[in-house]
Amino acid sequence: MVAVAAPDGDAATPDDLDDAGGADDADDADADAPAARTTIAVLRVSQGGEALELVRWVTKPFATEAPGPRGATHYVLEDAVTGERLAAGPCPLPRLCTCPGPDHPRGCLRVRHQGVVRLKLPRLAPVERLTIVGPDGPIATFTLDEAS
Amino acid sequence: MTWLRRIALAFLLAGPAGAQEPRLTSDLASTDWARAVDVVILSEGYVRAEEQQFLADARRLADAIRVDPDAAPLRAGPPINLHFVFVPGRDRGAPWQAGRPARRTPFGAHVTPEGSFDADDAQADAVAAEVAPDVDVVVVLARLTPADEPIPASARRRWARAEGDDLDLPEDPDDVRPNADVPTDGARIRTTTLDPEAFLHELGHALYGLGDEYEEYPGAPPEDERWEVAVCPNLTLERTGRRWKDIVDTAYEGGGLWKKGVWRPERRCRMRESRADAFCLVCQDVIRGGREVDAPGAPEWTRPADDAVVLLPAGQRRLKLEPRWRHRGDAPVSFHLDLRRISPDGRRRQVWWDAVEGHARRTTFEVGVQKAGTYALGISAVNLAGESEVVWTTFTVRPAGATSGLVGALGEATD
Numbered sequence: 001m002v003a004v005a006a007p008d009g010d011a012a013t014p015d016d017l018d019d020a021g022g023a024d025d026a027d028d029a030d031a032d033a034p035a036a037r038t039t040i041a042v043l044r045v046s047q048g049g050e051a052l053e054l055v056r057w058v059t060k061p062f063a064t065e066a067p068g069p070r071g072a073t074h075y076v077l078e079d080a081v082t083g084e085r086l087a088a089g090p091c092p093l094p095r096l097c098t099c100p101g102p103d104h105p106r107g108c109l110r111v112r113h114q115g116v117v118r119l120k121l122p123r124l125a126p127v128e129r130l131t132i133v134g135p136d137g138p139i140a141t142f143t144l145d146e147a148s
Numbered sequence: 149m150t151w152l153r154r155i156a157l158a159f160l161l162a163g164p165a166g167a168q169e170p171r172l173t174s175d176l177a178s179t180d181w182a183r184a185v186d187v188v189i190l191s192e193g194y195v196r197a198e199e200q201q202f203l204a205d206a207r208r209l210a211d212a213i214r215v216d217p218d219a220a221p222l223r224a225g226p227p228i229n230l231h232f233v234f235v236p237g238r239d240r241g242a243p244w245q246a247g248r249p250a251r252r253t254p255f256g257a258h259v260t261p262e263g264s265f266d267a268d269d270a271q272a273d274a275v276a277a278e279v280a281p282d283v284d285v286v287v288v289l290a291r292l293t294p295a296d297e298p299i300p301a302s303a304r305r306r307w308a309r310a311e312g313d314d315l316d317l318p319e320d321p322d323d324v325r326p327n328a329d330v331p332t333d334g335a336r337i338r339t340t341t342l343d344p345e346a347f348l349h350e351l352g353h354a355l356y357g358l359g360d361e362y363e364e365y366p367g368a369p370p371e372d373e374r375w376e377v378a379v380c381p382n383l384t385l386e387r388t389g390r391r392w393k394d395i396v397d398t399a400y401e402g403g404g405l406w407k408k409g410v411w412r413p414e415r416r417c418r419m420r421e422s423r424a425d426a427f428c429l430v431c432q433d434v435i436r437g438g439r440e441v442d443a444p445g446a447p448e449w450t451r452p453a454d455d456a457v458v459l460l461p462a463g464q465r466r467l468k469l470e471p472r473w474r475h476r477g478d479a480p481v482s483f484h485l486d487l488r489r490i491s492p493d494g495r496r497r498q499v500w501w502d503a504v505e506g507h508a509r510r511t512t513f514e515v516g517v518q519k520a521g522t523y524a525l526g527i528s529a530v531n532l533a534g535e536s537e538v539v540w541t542t543f544t545v546r547p548a549g550a551t552s553g554l555v556g557a558l559g560e561a562t563d
Contacts (some may be wrong), residue, residue: 003512038182040277044270056274062181068443070483071535072528077196084541090443090534094333106236106376107360107405108327108422110347116269117334118277135486135538136496145391 003107017039019120021064024059037123045115049099050141055116059146064122075119075135080127080143087122168281169342170235174202176226177208181282185355186267188231188283190274190385192267193291195234205341206232206289209321213345218418218426221349221435231280242291244324245303246312246317250542257290261306263317265290267338285354289336292321328353328482333534339354345423352419352427356434357481357532359383361403361412368409375503378482379530381434382419384505386393390423391507408421435534443534444480447473447527449541456541459519459548467517467545472510480506480529484525486538492523500524506531520545 042055062063075091078084094115097104104111121130128144160189176185189209191202210230213219215351224230235254242250244256250256256268267288276283285366306317318324326339328350337350352358359380369377377383382403389399392413403412403420411422419427427435452458460467471485487500500515506529521546529536 038282041274042270055270058277062282065182067456068447069537070533071443071530072486072526072538077224082498086437092535093456094329100263102260103264103266105260105262105325105327107362108263108325108350108366109360110266110327110329110333112329114332115333116327117332117350118273118283132366135488135498 005143036061036063038062039121039123039128040101041119041121041142041144043119043132045093045096045117048096048140050134054130054140054142057142057144059123064120067122073132073139075121076131076133077124078125078129079125080145081125086124086128089121091119093117093134105139109138150225156468169198169236170275172279173232173234175230175232179231179281180227180256182483184227184229184282184413185225186229186231186280186284187287187351188233188280188285189233189287189289190255190272191234191289191291192237192255193240193251193293194234194236195238195240198240199234202234202289202291203232205291208341209287209289209339209344209347212344213351216348221432222348223426224436229282231276231283233275233279235275241297241311242289242290244292244321245299245306246293246315248303249382249405251293253290255288255290257288259324260320263315265338265340266326269329269334269450271334275336277547277549285335285337285341285351289339289341289342292324293359300319312521315549326350330354331356332357343423345482349353349418352431352435356431357381358419358431358434359404361417361428362405362422363402363407364405366407368402369406377410378503378505380404381481381506382413382430383410384426386505387411391505392433395430396428431525440529441478442535444531444536445475446476446528446539447475447483449473449525449527449539452525452541452543454541454543456543458543458545460517460545461548464474465516465518466514468512468514469513469525471525471527472508475529476507478531480536482506482530483508484528484530484535485511485513486526487513488524488526489517490524490542492521496524503530517545520547 005052012038038060039057041057044053044055071090073093074089075089079086096115097111097113103113125148131141132142189206190551194202198515213228214400229412237254238252242253246259246263247261255272260266271287272286276286322342324340326343326346329336330353335354337354359382377385397411399411399417401411404410414428417431418425419431482503484503489495489497504511524540524542526538526540528538
């Protein structure tokens with residue numbers, strides 16, 4: 001068990017417990033339909049999972065698998081032009097160490113203070129808005145514009 | 149495994165210091181990218197004229213998957229594609245001495261002052277995603293500088309200090325240990341051309357989330373590190389081995405780097421001896437089926453009930469709870485628990501989290517609380533395919549009269 005070392009006070013965004021991030025009304029029917037293309041997004045995670053940076057994203061010409069349950073952290077994909085919700089799915093993030101030191105070797109694994117993950121998403125619109133939602137609400141939003 | 153065809157493509161890519169013209173060579177088993185496992189091996193420490201050397205080194209690594217008898221469980225699973233990405237750098241060789249800065253190589257591989265082999269993960273993932281048709285695991289394969297390279301005095305001083313700090317710093321290129329990130333940490337391997345025998349072990353981490361079964365530390369894991377055992381399907385904190393009783397009925401003490409208090413399924417396994425031995429039956433089971441299962445269904449809380457009231461004895465600052473839950477379907481690898489305090493304006497702050505093994509249906513925890521109020525306890529089931537929805541139960545902590553019962557009674561929520 002792990003007690004969380006955090007400054008006293010409430011830093012999180014308010015959210016309904018049953019509707020983290022307000023994403024539950026994303027179109028599940030669309031989310032279950034495989035997309036003809038896939039976006040692979042490389043994300044850098046820091047500050048105990050509370051800060052995200054989009055390092056790079058690429059679009060691939062193959063269909064993604066239908067996304068599974070959303071888990072503790074999930075993505076919401078919207079058409080950036082129309083605002084239509086396109087898909088939602090899981091976005092598992094690494095559990096990062098919050099101690100002030102450097103990364104710790106742990107056998108042949110690493111205890112990380114900053115992580116990098118790859119997220120696979122269906123590609124459904126020319127300009128998409130990608131929002132990563134944690135248990136306390138949105139963590140970060142990025143625009144995925146194929147023209148850029 | 150049948151290798152259907154071999155393709156070679158070349159890409160132009162704006163890269164980091166020294167990186168030019170990444171070139172892709174793929175050995176494909178399937179073009180069903182969503183189902184296939186795509187292993188992307190990146191060159192590190194090679195210069196422009198050394199592509200053939202890299203391909204030879206990378207294929208030697210890949211042979212661990214293709215022909216090693218101990219890799220049979222991997223070959224029994226989804227088809228495995230191998231992608232070799234050659235990215236020439238300006239300098240030949242990555243440094244092997246601890247604390248020596250990265251050279252002008254594409255992914256900045258180096259050994260940290262603490263002795264851990266590291267690289268620029270973001271750059272590696274970005275190049276892999278850009279160049280390969282798909283990517284499920286990224287491997288940075290580094291050719292190191294030679295052992296007879298003059299050793300700086302600063303490195304010698306660091307080694308001398310490390311003796312006192314009990315650090316395991318390499319004193320030779322052969323001492324550089326490969327390492328890996330499990331799937332939730334990015335599914336990644338950093339290795340060297342000098343240690344291809346360890347590749348299968350590292351794939352056990354990176355592709356299947358298996359834990360180390362060897363021992364490095366005396367004693368048992370401390371309380372705040374027990375979750376690291378819970379998330380590994382081949383380790384348990386229970387001497388009975390109940391976790392894998394449907395596969396083997398044995399449990400041997402020692403694993404997860406700890407000599408005591410952690411058990412592994414069998415005496416020998418590739419996850420215990422990194423460079424020899426077959427995978428044990430439990431690891432084989434994970435490898436054969438782990439990537440083709442569905443994400444688990446969500447558990448259900450049975451205690452504390454939603455809207456329960458938990459009495460906190462006057463003057464007490466410790467909240468002790470014994471939550472219980474149900475779960476239908478196959479047991480997940482682990483359950484993840486998350487306790488948050490809800491302030492009057494609805495804002496939430498995490499105060500505790502934990503992970504417990506997938507056969508558990510209850511746990512006990514005690515956490516310091518600053519004040520009475522409303523709390524939310526979340527639980528989700530996790531396996532290699534993903535994580536279930538998080539299910540929350542909310543309860544209110546109220547101070548009881550000064551003569552109320554013991555802290556231990558607080559788990560008896562009004563459910």
